[in-house]
Amino acid sequence: MIRPIVAYGDPILKKKAIEINIDEPGELKSLIKDLWDTMYNAKGVGIAAPQIGISKSIFVADFSFFKDEDNFFENELINMKQVFINPKIIKEKGDNYTYPEGCLSIPNISENVTRKSCLKIKFLDENLSSHEMECSGIIARVIQHEYDHLKGILFTDKLKYKERKKLREELNLISIGEVDVKYKMSFLKN
């Protein structure tokens, strides 16, 4: 089911997501389906559960979009379409590199964000099998961005004060729904 995407300004995006209890996974299957449906409908490459209003530690990503990138096949991808349940980044290494990021919760804004170029992540897939994966470049970037959502961090939090200040008005407008967007969103009402 396509769910409304929570817009910038909603406190759920600032909350740390709770781990999924794998002994009682509950509605995990339908949650995963909703994440995919919502992500594809919004033409995103990744989405985290807090973005559909569920503060649980899970995100999904479809890496096939990047398969023409230079170092794509250096990544230890398990699947092109990957579900990450209770993920843990074990290490980040490599040079800092800067690349423009966007976010389905912050439509029409794209800003340069600096992150480490490689990482190693541990997670469970949709069958609750455990995996470890090493990746770099754009794949690592997508994972770092979605992982941050589970920590209550948005890419705008990583910008320098000056850059954030420039965006303040635009972000305020997004939070109250004054934004031109093609997919369904939920906005903070006041």
Ligand code: CO
């Ligand atoms: Co995002």
